[in-house]
Amino acid sequence: MKRNLLYLLTLSVLSSCTIIRQGEVGVKRRLGKLDPNVKGSGVHGYNPLTTTILRVPIRTINLPLAVENLPSKEGLNISAEMAVLYRIVPEKAPQVLATIGERYENVVVVSVFRSAAADVCARFFAKDMYTGQREEIEREIADEMHKVLEPRGIVVESVLMKSIELPKGLAQSIEQKLEAEQQAQQMDFVLQKERKEADRKVIEAKGIADAQKIISEGLTKQIIEFKSIEAFRQLATSPNTKVIVTDGKTPMLISSADDK
Template sequence: MKTYHPLYIGLFVLLLTTSCTIVRQGEVGARRTLGKIHPQIAVPGVVGFNPFTTAIIKVPTRTINIEVRMPLPSKEGLTIQSDVSILYRVEGRQVPRIVETIGRNYEEVVILPVFRSAAADITASYYAKDMHTGQRAAIEKSICELMTSRLLDRGFTIESVLLKSIVLPPGLSQAIEEKLEAEQDAQRMEFVLAKQRQEAQRQIIEAEGIRDAQKIINEGLTPMLIQFKSIEAFNRLSASPNSKVIVTNGQTPMLLSPQQLD
């Protein structure tokens, strides 16, 4: 059996290990041969190549989070400090073109400058207080849409832009808090007034009901009805087994008990 010199074996192993690489899940590879980028991408798996003429440039295609702290201009000319998260990903099929035209430091070259420009354009249309209230979601969406319109054709997808913290100037922050407290007090007072109006309306309705009932009763008490009711009372008294004395003027009976006669 033919044997090989250990030096040859070592060179073979070295050549074998340096002529292949592993592209992991969530990334693709761009093949560069003698300075030229091939348009085909290397998909996840083991990729073989000639280490003397070719290199595999790996680019992540999973979602990447960039943390940025920057001042944002407001409509009234104030500067608002903010911590921002930019969630983006690279389109795998565009990796060769990105590596060829931009390079591997595409975050500093393209994404961050586009973000700074888009953020300044959007926030300059809003008041500082809007960044601290319910308008924040609208600002985030507008920045994301503007960045997408500028970067999608270049191979980048902006998933979202998140304004995580907004630091307002001390005077403005206090003014906003005082305004919010005043609005809450006004809403609370409006609730109390509405409740009082409802109670007053209830009392009016109750009084009108009592008035209408009394009016109906008064209109129904005619002399003939009163005389008829008196005759009914005489009949019920006469049928009673108890001893009693009835004093009447012929219209209204008055009942006296034996104790009252003693």
């Protein structure tokens, strides 16, 4: 008898306790009324006859979404694989459950996303979703969602466009256009490089011409005679046999047979 009572007591104690794990909070609902104070991770006791504890995840949730018929600025329909990263503000978990319910993801997150994505994509051309402006589209969709969901206790961290499916033929034409633009940019680079090289050669030629002009203007009769004397002096000290024919002004060398 005592063993049965002990078993029943243990079962009663265990059934009146719950464990809230990390990454979630607990919200008590007693007689249909939600407690505004959330329960953090750990063990919490409650009366199972009158109270239940609802678990609400507060970690970042990755919600994948397939979107079809997104309108573009030129009126085309785009299909995309996207994802929404969002989380619940811990202290607002009771508000989320009270105003939206436990199916808040389908009720508001998905609906708000589809509306924001259609509104933002309609302001961009189809090629923008395929090129570098994708990040801007992602950011604007996230901002639109955040404006609606943040006051209700849901924070949208980011929106990711994982893949884009453009109308048939459009993707190929965009790739060809991008390739042509890259080739044009490469040609501009080559032309700019050639212009710089031409400018360098002009500057170099001008420098040589200026140097020659300075040298020619500085070669006076006295300097030439002085250089001739220096040349005679260096030849006189040379160990090789030399024959010097001169008019006294300009030397002319005749190498000896031994030097050949």
